[in-house]
Structure formats: structure tokens, C-alpha cells
Amino acid sequence: MTTQHALPSYLNPEDLGPWGQYLKQIDRVTPHLGNLSRWVETLKRPKRILTVDVPIERDDGSIAHYEGYRVQHNMSRGPGKGGVRFHQDVTLSEVMALSAWMTVKNAAVNVPYGGAKGGIRVDPKTLSRGELQRLTRRYTSEISLIIGPNKDIPAPDVNTNEQVMAWMMDSYAMIEGNLSTGVVTGKPISLGGSLGRREATGRGVFVVGQAAAAKRGVAIQGARVAIQGFGNVGGVAATMFADAGAKVIAVQDHTGTVVHSNGLDVAQLHKHVAETGGVKGFPGIEQFMDRDAFWGIESDILIPAALEQQITAANAPLIRTKIILEGANGPTTPEADDILSDKDILIVPDVLANAGGVTVSYFEWVQDFSSFFWSEDEINARLTRIMQDAFNAVWDVSQDKKVTLRTATFILACTRVLQAREVRGLYP
Numbered sequence: 229m230t231t232q233h234a235l236p237s238y239l240n241p242e243d244l245g246p247w248g249q250y251l252k253q254i255d256r257v258t259p260h261l262g263n264l265s266r267w268v269e270t271l272k273r274p275k276r277i278l279t280v281d282v283p284i285e286r287d288d289g290s291i292a293h294y295e296g297y298r299v300q301h302n303m304s305r306g307p308g309k310g311g312v313r314f315h316q317d318v319t320l321s322e323v324m325a326l327s328a329w330m331t332v333k334n335a336a337v338n339v340p341y342g343g344a345k346g347g348i349r350v351d352p353k354t355l356s357r358g359e360l361q362r363l364t365r366r367y368t369s370e371i372s373l374i375i376g377p378n379k380d381i382p383a384p385d386v387n388t389n390e391q392v393m394a395w396m397m398d399s400y401a402m403i404e405g406n407l408s409t410g411v412v413t414g415k416p417i418s419l420g421g422s423l424g425r426r427e428a429t430g431r432g433v434f435v436v437g438q439a440a441a442a443k444r445g446v447a448i449q450g451a452r453v454a455i456q457g458f459g460n461v462g463g464v465a466a467t468m469f470a471d472a473g474a475k476v477i478a479v480q481d482h483t484g485t486v487v488h489s490n491g492l493d494v495a496q497l498h499k500h501v502a503e504t505g506g507v508k509g510f511p512g513i514e515q516f517m518d519r520d521a522f523w524g525i526e527s528d529i530l531i532p533a534a535l536e537q538q539i540t541a542a543n544a545p546l547i548r549t550k551i552i553l554e555g556a557n558g559p560t561t562p563e564a565d566d567i568l569s570d571k572d573i574l575i576v577p578d579v580l581a582n583a584g585g586v587t588v589s590y591f592e593w594v595q596d597f598s599s600f601f602w603s604e605d606e607i608n609a610r611l612t613r614i615m616q617d618a619f620n621a622v623w624d625v626s627q628d629k630k631v632t633l634r635t636a637t638f639i640l641a642c643t644r645v646l647q648a649r650e651v652r653g654l655y656p
């Protein structure tokens with residue numbers, strides 16, 4: 229029986245970062261996998277890791293080099309699928325963990341994909357538009373060895389968007405000599421993108437939020453919602469909760485925290501962020517707070533929707549809420565998870581709560597293959613059904629096995645992945 233963890237030689241065994249967080253989650257699910265646990269080591273080793281050098285010519289004529297990655301964690305159930313992140317703190321450990329969470333997420337909502345993720349360690353705010361385009365195109369060229377509509381399909385993540393996806397698609401089309409719109413998702417509508425994709429992750433957070441609130445007896449009307457991250461995920465979730473009658477009492481982004489106990493004007497906040505780049509300076513608030521104070525704000529629903537490892541053993545004891553909806557990937561460390569569960573806070577884990585994005589990415593990919601596009605209502609209705617079904621299936625496992633929703637999601641998803649692994653067998 230193998231029990232050792234896969235430690236690629238270049239990871240620091242003293243601090244595995246987000247990959248260590250993922251390995252602990254796998255250890256927690258292993259006792260529930262029955263005979264399939266024979267295959268669990270598969271989940272602890274990414275199938276393929278590609279590290280690339282991405283050189284570009286800066287506008288001033290100098291040459292800059294950036295480090296990029298594409299990790300394909302597991303492809304037992306289908307081609308790799310997962311976003312591309314441009315951020316100054318991107319590490320291989322982080323991309324490995326994000327790729328593994330994609331494996332779990334895709335299996336949790338039962339879309340026919342494996343898990344993958346990519347990233348470049350760069351602060352895109354320091355680049356001009358032209359530099360960003362050259363960076364994206366060179367990165368795409370470097371990873372074109374392993375991506376493709378039937379191999380691995382990137383999508384947007386932190387600091388990447390529709391425009392970046394359009395450049396990726398175009399670069400891939402130039403290399404391949406044919407127009408393969410299905411090589412990336414999250415594209416502009418004019419290039420085979422899907423209606424509803426931009427809002428899909430936030431919408432999915434809202435749908436599971438409604439389901440979780442019903443289980444906990446929390447009325448959405450009047451519920452106090454606190455959100456960290458006001459981008460694609462947090463910003464859309466804020467709008468949907470506010471439209472449903474909830475009070476968005478606090479929003480934190482990289483510029484600070486704005487608070488109003490009667491609820492912030494979310495539409496005005498979007499306008500302010502679009503104009504100024506952050507929530508800081510938003511008029512008509514009660515308080516502008518320091519970063520750490522955010523976690524002590526009393527709420528009914530808390531939505532971390534920024535980056536991973538935000539809720540830790542240090543701030544979890546401060547948290548006063550009933551439900552946590554993990555819009556971000558990996559926002560809660562395993563130690564914090566235990567503290568929050570002991571406080572009887574219901575956590576809807578990232579691998580379920582933010583799966584709406586990849587679900588509509590799947591719809592986009594299917595539409596691209598068939599060149600037949602669906603209406604927004606159709607997309608939203610299908611998304612809602614998939615998210616509700618996944619939530620209910622996870623809820624039933626959690627009740628049956630008396631485990632948290634996170635472990636229940638991992639049980640359901642890892643069972644699907646390892647069943648596929650088992651029937652496929654090993655090659656040769």
C-alpha cells in the first residue's frame with residue numbers, strides 16, 4: 229500500500245503551499261473511497277506539468293522573461309479544463325492545486341472533463357495592452373504543445389478575461405492553421421463565446437447559496453452578505469444577492485473594505501470600481517476598514533471570492549456567520565475548515581460553489597462544436613438545474629456519511645474520477 233505523498237523535487241517539503249492544502253483534503257476523503265482507495269495515489273500526482281519561459285519585448289525595447297505553467301492534473305474523465313491566471317504571486321504549487329481542484333470540480337458537477345490550470349507569474353497591471361497581448365500569445369505558443377479542443381481547454385481566471393481568451397484562440401488558430409474556437413472558453417460572443425458565461429460563476433454561487441440558505445433556515449430577503457473580492461465572481465454574486473433582496477453589508481477588494489449595515493448600493497459600487505479600479509473611496513459608506521477587520525463583521529452569508537488561503541486558523545475564530553459560499557478557489561485552509569465546522573458554520577466548498585463557470589464553459593464548448601448557439605434563458609435554466617442537482621447530491625452524501633459538504637463533494641467527485649481510472653486501467 230502506498231502512503232507517501234508525491235513531492236515533485238522542486239517543491240519545498242516544509243511548505244507545500246496550496247498543493248499541501250489539497251493533499252490534506254485528499255487524505256480526508258481516502259477512508260471513504262472503499263476499494264477505489266487503491267487508486268488514490270493517482271490524485272496526488274499531476275499527470276503532466278509544463279513550465280515555460282515567456283519572453284517578450286517591452287515597449288521600451290528591453291526584453292523581459294516571465295515564468296509560466298500549464299498543469300494537467302488528471303484526464304481520466306475527459307480533456308483537461310481550467311483557467312489561466314496572470315498574477316505576481318503565481319507559483320507552481322498554486323497552479324498544481326488549482327488544476328487538482330478543477331479535477332474534483334468537473335467531476336462534482338459531472339461535466340466530461342479532467343482538471344488542468346495555467347498561469348504566469350506577472351503583475352499584468354505593470355504591462356501595456358500591447359505587452360499583455362505579446363505575453364499572452366507567446367505563452368499560448370509555448371503551451372500549444374499540450375492544449376487543444378480535445379486535449380486541454382483553458383479559460384479565464386484571475387486577471388484574465390474575454391480579450392485574453394480571444395488572443396489565445398487566435399494564436400492557437402495561427403499555429404494550427406485552422407479556426408478552432410473550442411480551444412478556449414470564456415471567449416467574446418463574437419468569437420463563439422456563450423451567453424451567460426461572464427455571469428456564470430457568480431450565478432452558480434447564488435444558486436447554491438439559495439439551496440444552503442434553505443437548509444439553514446436563512447431567508448435571502450434581508451440576509452446580511454459580506455463579500456471578499458468584487459471581480460467576476462464576487463461582483464456578480466453581489467448583484468444577484470442584492471437583486472434577490474439581500475443586504476450586501478461589506479465588500480473587500482485589494483484596495484480596502486467598505487461597509488454599510490443597511491446594505492451597500494451594489495450598482496453604484498460597480499460603477500465606482502469601473503471608474504477608479506477599486507472599492508476604496510466609495511462615497512456614502514459607514515466605514516472604511518482595514519483588511520483584517522473584515523473577517524470580524526457579523527453576517528448571515530460570507531463569500532470569499534478573491535484568492536486562496538484567505539481564511540486561516542488566525543482569522544477563522546473571528547468569523548461570525550451562518551453560511552460560507554466559497555466563490556474563490558481554495559480560500560479556506562484545512563485548519564480553518566475545522567474551526568468553522570466546530571462553530572457549526574455551513575461551508576459550501578469551492579469545488580461545488582464556484583462550478584457554475586466551468587459548467588457554462590462546457591456549454592460554450594458544446595455550442596462551438598455544434599456551431600449552434602443557445603439562448604441565455606436556456607443556458608441559465610440548465611446551469612441552475614446542474615448546480616441544484618449537484619448541491620442536493622452532495623447534501624445527501626454529507627447526511628449519509630456525517631461529513632462536511634467539502635468531504636462529501638470530494639467523495640462524490642473522487643469516486644467518479646477513480647471509477648473512470650479503474651475501468652480504463654493502466655497503459656500499457
Ligand code: NAD
Nearest residue numbers: 386387429457458459460461481482533534556557582585
Ligand atoms: P477577478 O480578477 O475578476 O477579481 C478578483 C477580485 O479579488 C478583485 O475584486 C480584487 O480586487 C480582489 N482581490 C485581489 N487580491 C485581494 C486581496 N489580497 N484582498 C482582497 N481582495 C482581493 O477574479 P475572479 O475571476 O472573480 O476570481 C476570483 C476567485 O474566483 C479566484 O480564486 C478564482 O480562481 C475563482 N474562480 C473564478 C472563476 C471565474 O469564472 N472567473 C471560476 C471559478 C473560480
